[in-house]
Amino acid sequence: MSEAVYRAVVRALETGERAALVTIVATGGSTPQRVGAKMLVYEDGRTVGTIGGGCYENDAAGKAREAIRRRQPRMAHYSLNDDLAGESGLICGGQMDVYIEPIERAPDLYLVGAGHVSVEVARFAQATGFRVHVLDDREQFASADRFPGAELIIDDIPGWLARAAIPPDAYVVVVTRGHRQDFEAMRELARRPLRYLGLIGSRAKVAQVFDALAAGGTDASRLAAVHAPIGLDIGAVTPAEIGISIVAELVAVRSGRIGEPHVAAAALKASLPR
DSSP: OOHHHHHHHHHHHHHTOOEEEEEEEEEESSOSSOTTOEEEEETTSOEEEOSSOHHHHHHHHHHHHHHHHHTOOEEEEEETTSHHHHTTTOOOSOEEEEEEEEEOOOOEEEEEOOSHHHHHHHHHHHHTTOEEEEEESOTTTSOTTTSTTSEEEESOHHHHHHHOOOOTTOEEEEOOSSHHHHHHHHHHHTTSOOSEEEEOSOHHHHHHHHHHHHHTTOOHHHHHTSBOSOSOOSOOOSHHHHHHHHHHHHHHHHTTSOOSTTTHHHHHHHHSOO
């Protein structure tokens, strides 16, 4: 990999800019580039590096952008003596396979509330690759003993949320200690673009919070994007089981298995064995 591609990959991971790495993994016959040649493709179509140029590189870049959108890797095969190569004059007589891999930094997960369920969510989320941040106004709850490896934020919950620059690709789970704290947190969060926003509680509690938010002017479309009640329906009862169900939903969103919470999530939940 060229130094420029290395630097671009590191920079994309640091800034959170979405991109995909295209790598030649196999060749046969005469090809413009060798195995290992790489190209980084950004979501807007910019590229760094090359896998040989021509129409097939443009085609691979298009497939890379689709992989970024779907958040799924894929393979692509090119015969360099076919019509695609002929259009660019690169009739080398060879073949090559490229592996297209979306790259994303570890997603940020903000746990709003540091109770028993949050402890379990943090544990399983860290094990599955999330970077965990815990927000609570109680120092004895938001402690390093309870949340090893997490960033701890001890502050007034609605006040901190109003000031914080939470990235739009972040995941946020609202698990506070009461209805009032849930409402105050959701009032700040529901208007933000977020990859995932979930609220714990029964359907009755969620409806009560949503009614209060709607009465306060929160747009209905923003409320429809909230995953609530939170987590996959696995019959969870204990804090550990609830934590598993929530993190399972986070992973499903990250992998593209769940999109709209009240449509796709319901379909996935219905497909689970009972």
